[in-house]
Amino acid sequence: MTETTDKDARHNARMARKKAVVDEKIARATREQGVLLVNTGNGKGKSSAGFGLIARALGHGQQVGVVQFIKGRSDTGEEAFWRRQPGVRWHVMGEGFTWETQDRQRDIEKAQAAWAVAREMLADAAIGLVVLDELNIALKYGYLDADTVIADLQARAPMQHAVVTGRGAPPALIDAADTVTEMRPEKHAFAAGIQAMPGMEY
């Protein structure tokens, strides 16, 4: 047996074993339900992964609702693009980042109003996916009550997916979630002096 065909044979045997493991896992996962996904951590990709699911949902003919709780700039590519897609309802809490406003009482009022919109989406079984972008920040600053938010998430339409993004997800939300990813920054272009670029950071 030559070296190449030996390598091929070992690879093919390894893949056959892997296939058996994957197939068995798939056979065990049989429940169908909406998934509560939390994207947290300090790395890049929490919001873009959340917004990436909009394409999946629309591709399957689902309706989508988005609430942006914190928003740094008004010229983002994702807002421009997703707002013009049929089947997407896009709501912005507005007022920019909290370190721009520096007005806690106004932030609280805006967050409460945004949550009222989110709750309406969560109750609507016609919506397949609800993206609650940067909700964790509103929870972290105490603009919204975590218990109320979690109760509303758990009471949502049973087949509806919900995605919560933002740094510092509260432990109770992580407990309540089905899938949780921590986005960890290994390195970031910004620290190397590259400014926020359109198509990448916004």
Add this chain to the structure above:
Amino acid sequence: MTETTDKDARHNARMARKKAVVDEKIARATREQGVLLVNTGNGKGKSSAGFGLIARALGHGQQVGVVQFIKGRSDTGEEAFWRRQPGVRWHVMGEGFTWETQDRQRDIEKAQAAWAVAREMLADAAIGLVVLDELNIALKYGYLDADTVIADLQARAPMQHAVVTGRGAPPALIDAADTVTEMRPEKHAFAAGIQAMPGMEY
């Protein structure tokens, strides 16, 4: 001073300090260039964050190229959705996951052909964003030569963004990248018996 206004005052002062820090960081990041982003790790969100950037790029009027190196199923929402968007060129290497084919030589040929398409996109300055989905898997199995791939990535059009996704990014690629996120799984619905749901996992 009441308790509420005291809390507000402390919050507002904290936000003012934070704003100063953020503003200074922004002032220091002045270089404009395309960013090489790597999404790796074992958690959910690597591909969806990559595909989420397509919306950002299209929203800014950029053209987008996508090559999917490994693909588990043919009915994904993202492929259905993105293929019908003007400005997106979507190429699939095909043949499914490697543990389905169990034929290393065929996988290598397909991967080489897919890389030829990717290289063409990377050389095209009219394309603002190139997403190389699951490229790390093709590198991990040795279907493609990492040095060649990295050289082609570094030789790409200067203002073009490139995104590489997949578990187990090779160290040399991490070194070459501008931004690297490790998606870490804190928990996953699949392990709790929930099957892969449309709009969430595909």
